Amino acid sequence: SSVEVKDSMLRKSSALVLQLGSLLKENFGPATTLSMFGSTVYGCATVDSDLDLTFCIGDQEMDVETKRKVLKKLSRVLRCRMDFQCFPILRCRVPLIKIENKNTDVKADLSVGNFAPMSQAKLLQQYSSMDPRFRKLAILIKHWSRTRDINDGSNLINSFCYCLLVLHFCQRVEPPVLPILSQVKLVHSGGLNFSIGDDIRQDCKVGGRVDWVSQNEKSVSELLGSFFKYYAQEFDWKETVVTVSNEKPLLKSDVQWREGQGQ
Incomplete structure (x- = not known):
């Protein structure tokens, strides 16, 4: 039980998801949606697990290069925020940004259009x-x-x-x-x-x-x-x-x- 995620951390994770969801809508439009997947969803997360998140901009389909451009824009937005640290990892099969909320220490891997x-x-x-x-x-x-x-x-x-x-x-x-x-x-x-x-x-x-x-x-x-x-x-x-x-x-x-x- 010592390695399982505590309720307090789940609440902090939920707060991060809401915060990022609002930020994405502000910068990419109201049709932008943020979804969670990975071990947190199916109940196998541990205390050292990061959140796995992906977002889509309406029904827009993107190739890898477009995804990199979108994430590069988002990383610039996040770096202007005092409460976030972000580390873009764009030259990989699934481009993503590693995000950490400085106030809660919650970490997340954020991708775009990653539906599988x-x-x-x-x-x-x-x-x-x-x-x-x-x-x-x-x-x-x-x-x-x-x-x-x-x-x-x-x-x-x-x-x-x-x-x-x-x-x-x-x-x-x-x-x-x-x-x-x-x-x-x-x-x-x-x-x-x-x-x-x-x-x-x-x-x-x-x-x-x-x-x-x-x-x-x-x-x-x-x-x-x-x-x-x-x-x-x-x-x-x-x-x-x-x-x-x-x-x-x-x-x-x-x-x-x-x-x-x-x-």
Whole structure:
């Protein structure tokens, strides 16, 4: 519990979101909207987690160069404010600004037009609501990986990937803690409609309540031990990949790797 986000920090984070939302509307027009995604949305944030935010300007679609120009303009605005520190990181696949509120120490990564992670967050939010052990186990694994310097999105796997490792394990442990969502039914109609691959595609639309009660009675500490045993002794790292949407193991030979991705 010492690594979980406290209510006081959540209130400060909410205040930052409101403050940034107003600032964005002032500078880019009233149609500008700010959205949150990432671990704060699906309940797996820790005390050292940054907020993940993205904004869009109406229905405007932007290429990477336009996004860089928009963020460069925003960084100039933020630097004129006494209560913000900002560090633009524009020459990367997803340009963003790292922001820190000097008064509250709340930190955020702010991008523009970055919609894919919002679907990812909704999916994990759905799973988090189905069994509280998933969220607690994910927080423990995130904390463990950071204390051992093996959680770095630039060279190693990031926090979201660790959450997927936890999710995959929770689906494979016997009896399973969580289901594969494509194989369960909804309690009420119109709640869940998604098509999802192993890269968590944008067409994932998650909502509603799933008719699922796990028969697994293990505690979080017992599951933690089983998690390490599963990936150390049982998972076939040589031949298979981690999947959260396939009932059967997914072979590396069956995956169409994107250009630039290693196997």
